[in-house]
Amino acid sequence: MQVSFILLSLAAIGALAFVTARHRAIASVGGDARRLHSLPIYYGLNGSIMALVPALALLVAWMLVQPLFLDGAIRSDLSDSVLPEGSAMGLVVSDVRRVAEGLESGPLAQSFIAGDFADATPEEVGRMLVRGGTALGAPLTRPVLDAAMEYRTTSRTLRWIMGIAVLAVAVIGAAVAIHRSEGSYRARNVVETGMLGLLMVSASIAILTTLGIVMSMLFETANFFSQYPFTRFFFNTTWQPSFSGRGGASELGILPLLWGTLYISLIALIVAVPIGLFSAIYLSEYAGRAFRSVAKPTIEILAGIPTIVYGLFALITVGPLLRDAIASPLGLGNSASSVMTAGLVMGIMLIPFVSSLSDDIINAVPQAMRDGSLGLGATKSETIRMVIVPAALPGIVGAVLLAASRAIGETMIVVLGAGAAARLDLNPFEAMTTVTVKIVSQLTGDTDFNSPETLVAFALGLTLFVITLGLNVLALFIVRKYREQYE
Amino acid sequence: MTDATAPGAVPSGAGQGSLLARDTRTAKRNAAEGRFKIYGLVAVCIGIAALIVLLTSILTSGLSAFRQTTIDMQVTLDEERLDPSGARDYDEMARVTTFGYAPLLRDGLQATIAAAGIEADLDPGDAMDLISDESIAQLRNRVLDNPDLVGQTIDLTVLASGRIDGFYKGRVSYASAELDSNVSPEQLRLAEALEERGALRTGLDWRFLTAPDASDTRPEAAGLGVAILGSAYMMLIVLVLALPIGVAASIYLEEFAPQNRWTDLIEVNISNLAAVPSIVFGILGLAIFINFAGLPQSAPIVGGLVLTLMTLPTIIIATRAALKAVPPSIRDAALGLGASKMQSVFHHVLPLAMPGILTGTIIGLAQALGETAPLLLIGMVAFVREYPDTPLDGGFFDPATALPVQVFNWTQRSDPAFVERASGAIIVLLAFLLLMNLTAVFLRRRFERRW
Numbered sequence: 001m002q003v004s005f006i007l008l009s010l011a012a013i014g015a016l017a018f019v020t021a022r023h024r025a026i027a028s029v030g031g032d033a034r035r036l037h038s039l040p041i042y043y044g045l046n047g048s049i050m051a052l053v054p055a056l057a058l059l060v061a062w063m064l065v066q067p068l069f070l071d072g073a074i075r076s077d078l079s080d081s082v083l084p085e086g087s088a089m090g091l092v093v094s095d096v097r098r099v100a101e102g103l104e105s106g107p108l109a110q111s112f113i114a115g116d117f118a119d120a121t122p123e124e125v126g127r128m129l130v131r132g133g134t135a136l137g138a139p140l141t142r143p144v145l146d147a148a149m150e151y152r153t154t155s156r157t158l159r160w161i162m163g164i165a166v167l168a169v170a171v172i173g174a175a176v177a178i179h180r181s182e183g184s185y186r187a188r189n190v191v192e193t194g195m196l197g198l199l200m201v202s203a204s205i206a207i208l209t210t211l212g213i214v215m216s217m218l219f220e221t222a223n224f225f226s227q228y229p230f231t232r233f234f235f236n237t238t239w240q241p242s243f244s245g246r247g248g249a250s251e252l253g254i255l256p257l258l259w260g261t262l263y264i265s266l267i268a269l270i271v272a273v274p275i276g277l278f279s280a281i282y283l284s285e286y287a288g289r290a291f292r293s294v295a296k297p298t299i300e301i302l303a304g305i306p307t308i309v310y311g312l313f314a315l316i317t318v319g320p321l322l323r324d325a326i327a328s329p330l331g332l333g334n335s336a337s338s339v340m341t342a343g344l345v346m347g348i349m350l351i352p353f354v355s356s357l358s359d360d361i362i363n364a365v366p367q368a369m370r371d372g373s374l375g376l377g378a379t380k381s382e383t384i385r386m387v388i389v390p391a392a393l394p395g396i397v398g399a400v401l402l403a404a405s406r407a408i409g410e411t412m413i414v415v416l417g418a419g420a421a422a423r424l425d426l427n428p429f430e431a432m433t434t435v436t437v438k439i440v441s442q443l444t445g446d447t448d449f450n451s452p453e454t455l456v457a458f459a460l461g462l463t464l465f466v467i468t469l470g471l472n473v474l475a476l477f478i479v480r481k482y483r484e485q486y487e
Numbered sequence: 488m489t490d491a492t493a494p495g496a497v498p499s500g501a502g503q504g505s506l507l508a509r510d511t512r513t514a515k516r517n518a519a520e521g522r523f524k525i526y527g528l529v530a531v532c533i534g535i536a537a538l539i540v541l542l543t544s545i546l547t548s549g550l551s552a553f554r555q556t557t558i559d560m561q562v563t564l565d566e567e568r569l570d571p572s573g574a575r576d577y578d579e580m581a582r583v584t585t586f587g588y589a590p591l592l593r594d595g596l597q598a599t600i601a602a603a604g605i606e607a608d609l610d611p612g613d614a615m616d617l618i619s620d621e622s623i624a625q626l627r628n629r630v631l632d633n634p635d636l637v638g639q640t641i642d643l644t645v646l647a648s649g650r651i652d653g654f655y656k657g658r659v660s661y662a663s664a665e666l667d668s669n670v671s672p673e674q675l676r677l678a679e680a681l682e683e684r685g686a687l688r689t690g691l692d693w694r695f696l697t698a699p700d701a702s703d704t705r706p707e708a709a710g711l712g713v714a715i716l717g718s719a720y721m722m723l724i725v726l727v728l729a730l731p732i733g734v735a736a737s738i739y740l741e742e743f744a745p746q747n748r749w750t751d752l753i754e755v756n757i758s759n760l761a762a763v764p765s766i767v768f769g770i771l772g773l774a775i776f777i778n779f780a781g782l783p784q785s786a787p788i789v790g791g792l793v794l795t796l797m798t799l800p801t802i803i804i805a806t807r808a809a810l811k812a813v814p815p816s817i818r819d820a821a822l823g824l825g826a827s828k829m830q831s832v833f834h835h836v837l838p839l840a841m842p843g844i845l846t847g848t849i850i851g852l853a854q855a856l857g858e859t860a861p862l863l864l865i866g867m868v869a870f871v872r873e874y875p876d877t878p879l880d881g882g883f884f885d886p887a888t889a890l891p892v893q894v895f896n897w898t899q900r901s902d903p904a905f906v907e908r909a910s911g912a913i914i915v916l917l918a919f920l921l922l923m924n925l926t927a928v929f930l931r932r933r934f935e936r937r938w
Contacts, residue, residue: 067781192827195829196829199743202731202736203736204753205799206760206803207752207753207756209771210759212771212775213763213768213770213771217770217774220774275533277530278526278527278529279527279530282527282528285527286524286527295531298535299531299534299535302534302541304853305857305917306859307859308894308913309857309917312898312910313541313544315898316544316910317540317544351537355534380523380524381520381523405762408764409766411765411859411860412891412895415860415895416898439766439864440863443769443773444863444864444866461766465764465767468763472762
């Protein structure tokens with residue numbers, strides 16, 4: 001049974017339940033809607049909700065559980081002996097799944113139902129499948145084909161059972177709701193409780209997302225550390241993944257990547273913090289209304305530009321310029337992508353971030369403190385340096401920390417501007433690489449999900465997540481603590 | 488006796504002269520004041536200058552992507568070559584590959600050169616290099632779609648090859664052609680001669696916006712069609728999912744949530760998700776949607792789901808601000824007239840907050856449109872030439888790319904002509920962003936109410 005057919009049937013049942021429940025409620029009070037407990041629409045809504053919500057929940061749960069169940073079934077069907085040399089169980093399982101899908105939906109589907117290929121060899125079937133648009137990881141073998149046939153029958157049966165179960169739940173729900181729709185039934189309260197539940201579920205998606213992030217990375221990271229010792233990951237100073245030789249040949253030390261990340265972020269902050277801070281001070285303390293109303297939005301445009309644009313800017317303009325104007329003449333290096341390129345461009349990206357956060361914080365300093373200082377004869381700049389900045393300091397530190405977390409997690413600028421060579425070096429005109437660059441390069445392209453070279457990306461991701469989360473929490477803590485002082 | 492009158496309390500550096508004359512210390516302080524002010528002004532100017540340099544650099548290298556060099560010629564579609572059987576049968580005609588079509592274009596070009604009276608000392612094969620390989624494939628597709636053309640002589644406008652195109656956009660010169668194995672000065676001279684006779688021209692060409700991507704050796708034919716469609720599909724998914732979920736979550740948190748641990752947990756999670764690096768969402772998408780749920784790689788549905796999760800915090804924060812801005816008196820009045828809490832929210836508060844919610848949603852969508860890193864991890868960087876189907880035919884599950892990812896893809900190619908394409912794609916992306924942000928500003932100006 002097709003999912004789209006099930007969904008359409010559910011929609012029909014829901015609509016029918018709405019009309020019938022509403023009608024029955026009005027009929028139960030002799031057509032006088034004033035004698036109902038709730039407005040008629042609530043009886044209808046009650047009918048739809050009772051029909052659809054449990055049925056949809058069942059459908060979603062079933063579709064999540066069924067693949068897991070079927071994978072388990074395939075794994076127990078296939079003994080280890082059928083594994084081709086050097087291939088992993090996961091690959092064979094996905095092959096089985098693809099073959100089954102090819103048999104189900106490809107051009108072969110009709111003839112298979114007729115049983116025409118009962119005595120065709122697996123190789124022939126495989127060729128026909130490939131012609132039908134199915135990609136196969138390895139030549140089709142008899143056990144895989146058998147498992148695929150088995151998979152196909154089981155999943156068809158399960159689909160039918162699922163369809164019937166879901167529709168039955170919908171019909172039962174609708175029937176119960178229609179049966180209850182009488183004048184004294186408190187339909188509005190029921191509907192509103194249901195809606196509140198939906199609102200709460202929506203709000204909880206944020207928790208689910210965090211959970212999903214943490215769980216997915218934790219599982220794969222654990223998987224990685226079972227293949228690669230974590231002391232070598234954290235303390236090794238070389239990064240040299242080998243994609244040809246599997247296993248131990250790779251050196252996957254995080255230190256060079258962390259060094260590149262921190263070095264680039266440091267340069268970015270050295271650029272962004274003074275410029276951002278001075279802009280914020282000038283715009284909030286000195287600038288006239290007209291200048292401010294032009295300059296502030298202009299600088300904030302920088303925050304709305306996607307990072308890929310900055311990346312391209314680094315690649316085609318800043319990188320070659322730095323190389324030709326500074327690095328090459330001074331003999332510091334001849335690579336267009338360098339720590340300096342990425343750091344400078346990232347610094348530009350962070351200017352509006354620092355300036356608008358600092359602007360808020362400077363504006364939050366009470367006017368009385370300015371007046372007091374000016375009244376004692378201090379100049380404006382003395383007031384700013386001696387009174388306002390110290391008072392705003394915790395907030396500014398928070399803003400800088402937030403900017404740092406942004407810089408550490410930034411991807412596209414460093415992918416295009418920093419280079420791909422992992423090295424521990426002090427020369428800012430050398431190409432270096434970062435944690436995010438390596439996550440991208442290890443996870444794009446053809447990857448085998450069981451090699452440490454791929455799984456390391458999840459460990460890198462988790463490290464990144466922990467560092468940025470720590471910085472954010474610290475920053476929010478400082479900002480919040482500061483805010484309370486003047487409120 | 489107070490300190491003020493004590494003679495020793497007078498600071499040694501000040502008060503010696505008249506109040507009307509500036510002493511050195513005041514001058515120093517005033518100079519410091521002036522310097523400080525200039526630092527601030529310089530900082531603001533650096534920020535604005537950075538923006539201007541950034542935009543001009545992208546515009547100057549990208550605007551030429553919208554212009555294209557083309558060659559007009561007449562091509563005789565020889566029946567002998569294209570359909571020897573004469574039956575106009577699709578399968579028969581499809582057997583003639585692009586190698587069968589190339590001589591037709593070559594002859595057509597030679598005829599054009601001869602008709603223009605140009606004496607070129609190039610052999611026909613080298614002259615043929617003026618024409619993009621993609622044009623041959625386009626001619627073949629055109630004939631296959633419309634078999635009646637066989638045997639006729641048609642007017643054809645074909646794309647010039649990447650180097651010739653580059654010659655008219657300043658990337659290629661006679662000097663560089665000497666060193667380049669892909670183009671020779673003779674070919675450039677021929678191109679100039681053709682241009683003088685009006686057979687070759689460079690003009691506006693919207694194919695950049697509609698054509699699909701092309702292979703590494705044909706930068707002149709690469710377009711954004713698939714990427715724009717993919718981005719549009721993803722924005723549709725984000726809008727359909729993130730707006731209702733975000734609004735529902737905000738209503739719960741703002742209007743109904745009790746003060747308890749669960750609510751605190753949700754709040755902390757939302758503010759943290761807003762600051763999680765975008766690439767982490769890509770890892771989530773790869774692990775959950777592709778590896779666990781088995782959704783296809785490179786599909787707009789996966790990209791849409793990942794971007795939805797990323798956009799939710801933005802929408803929730805904006806929606807909560809909009810709900811907060813609706814004065815409590817509206818709620819009280821509704822409740823006083825006998826509405827339930829739920830009715831007061833859905834019938835009164837939500838409609839009043841709608842402009843603010845839409846503004847926030849558009850800004851969230853604009854962020855999602857420019858996001859690149861998570862899409863790289865879910866395989867959207869693949870080379871996709873086929874347009875995805877319409878959403879009703881399952882187009883959300885077809886492979887596609889997205890605008891920012893297409894930019895990244897082009898930067899990874901070796902031919903410098905792709906830099907122009909990438910910058911052109913950025914211009915398109917920025918144009919969309921500008922449009923969305925202007926809509927948001929308009930909505931805010933037009934509909935926002937202040938109480």
